[in-house]
Amino acid sequence: AQSVTQLGSHVSVSEGALVLLRCNYSSSVPPYLFWYVQYPNQGLQLLLKYTTGATLVKGINGFEAEFKKSETSFHLTKPSAHMSDAAEYFCAVSDRGGGFKTIFGAGTRLFVKA
Amino acid sequence: GAVVSQHPSRVICKSGTSVKIECRSLDFQATTMFWYRQFPKQSLMLMATSNEGSKATYEQGVEKDKFLINHASLTLSTLTVTSAHPEDSSFYICSAPAGGANEQFFGPGTRLTVL
Numbered sequence: 299a300q301s302v303t304q305l306g307s308h309v310s311v312s313e314g315a316l317v318l319l320r321c322n323y324s325s326s327v328p329p330y331l332f333w334y335v336q337y338p339n340q341g342l343q344l345l346l347k348y349t350t351g352a353t354l355v356k357g358i359n360g361f362e363a364e365f366k367k368s369e370t371s372f373h374l375t376k377p378s379a380h381m382s383d384a385a386e387y388f389c390a391v392s393d394r395g396g397g398f399k400t401i402f403g404a405g406t407r408l409f410v411k412a
Numbered sequence: 413g414a415v416v417s418q419h420p421s422r423v424i425c426k427s428g429t430s431v432k433i434e435c436r437s438l439d440f441q442a443t444t445m446f447w448y449r450q451f452p453k454q455s456l457m458l459m460a461t462s463n464e465g466s467k468a469t470y471e472q473g474v475e476k477d478k479f480l481i482n483h484a485s486l487t488l489s490t491l492t493v494t495s496a497h498p499e500d501s502s503f504y505i506c507s508a509p510a511g512g513a514n515e516q517f518f519g520p521g522t523r524l525t526v527l
């Protein structure tokens with residue numbers, strides 16, 4: 299069965315500092331991998347996804363993530379945090395075999411200090 | 413990108429009443445939609461998979477008679493919370509896959525408060 303572990307329920311960074319949100323997955327075969335962002339009282343918005351090919355994936359708002367098969371990780375980074383990045387971030391996996399079912403991590407709340 | 417809407421965005425109801433939440437795919441067809449429940453400061457919990465033209469598939473522990481799902485068309489799925497109680501108060505989010513690679517497009521969510 300697939301699972302997703304996000305290390306750290308809360309991460310706090312200063313504005314302009316590096317953002318690193320950690321995600322590890324468990325799957326018998328490499329799944330599709332996603333990062334979603336959720337602002338208060340809103341649905342989720344896709345930041346980026348890994349399907350195949352290049353393991354460094356670039357997304358919206360300056361975020362990127364690297365798929366490391368050997369480490370079963372898909373950590374999310376951004377070189378310089380902005381106040382508007384403060385939100386909840388969810389890592390998610392989905393089986394390539396079809397069915398569309400997506401499993402979400404517990405989420406990491408990012409705080410950005412001025 | 414694909415757009416999913418939900419209605420209503422907020423609903424307050426009395427205990428014992430039923431509440432219907434709609435999820436629509438506005439610019440694409442969705443044979444499958446998903447319903448999630450999210451408690452404050454927690455992740456999304458998949459409740460059920462809504463299948464157009466057939467019965468929904470419920471996750472373990474979710475009462476199918478409590479949370480009725482109807483996927484009557486390729487663009488509409490409804491979730492009805494029957495005989496709602498305060499413990500049903502939550503944020504309900506729907507999603508639909510589109511664009512390949514199992515990418516999900518999410519509705520904006522519905523905040524249900526049962527008094």
